[in-house]
Amino acid sequence: MTNDMVKTMIEDMHALAKLYRSRAYAPYSKFLVGAVVKGANGKLYGGCNVENAAYPVGNCAEASAIAAMVGDGETHIVEALVMGPEGQICTPCGACRQRLREFASADLKIHLADPTAVLQTITLGELLPMSFGPENLNR
Ligand SMILES: O=c1ccn([C@H]2C[C@H](O)[C@@H](CO)O2)c(=O)[nH]1
Ligand SMILES: [Zn+2]
Numbered sequence: 001m002t003n004d005m006v007k008t009m010i011e012d013m014h015a016l017a018k019l020y021r022s023r024a025y026a027p028y029s030k031f032l033v034g035a036v037v038k039g040a041n042g043k044l045y046g047g048c049n050v051e052n053a054a055y056p057v058g059n060c061a062e063a064s065a066i067a068a069m070v071g072d073g074e075t076h077i078v079e080a081l082v083m084g085p086e087g088q089i090c091t092p093c094g095a096c097r098q099r100l101r102e103f104a105s106a107d108l109k110i111h112l113a114d115p116t117a118v119l120q121t122i123t124l125g126e127l128l129p130m131s132f133g134p135e136n137l138n139r
Helices: 003-022 060-071 094-100
Strands: 034-040 044-048 077-084 109-114 117-123
Touching: 003 034, 003 044, 003 060, 003 077, 003 109, 003 117, 034 060, 044 060, 060 077, 060 094
Parallel strands: 077 109
Antiparallel strands: 034 044, 034 077, 109 117
């Protein structure tokens, strides 16, 4: 695969995350997040955060994207992107690191983006070292 092709694919993930971020329902925090996971099937799945008047019931963008993927019959994530507000990176919260871990290996690349660009790329293993996953339950 050429560098141009890789760039195009990240740009596709970035564009989809931006669309989903624009649909975020975050009237309480006003912190809009979009997330995209790429399945092993090559398809992209987007999600946004969905807050609730009962605050703890709110949902992270990553959780929404993962739910869309699993609902489509895919259970392996090969790449991910999380987009927060302009000028800052939004790293997945602790719970979402574990949610990603369920469907990905430690070398999963997670692109951290704002609406203008990908600002940083990190692996799941860096975000969640010595993780507990399905293998620990012989799955
Ligand atoms: O990686 C993250 C971090 C935060 N949020 C959401 C949760 C809440 O709605 C808002 C503020 O925490 O941002 C996400 O969706 N993903
Ligand atoms: Zn989260």
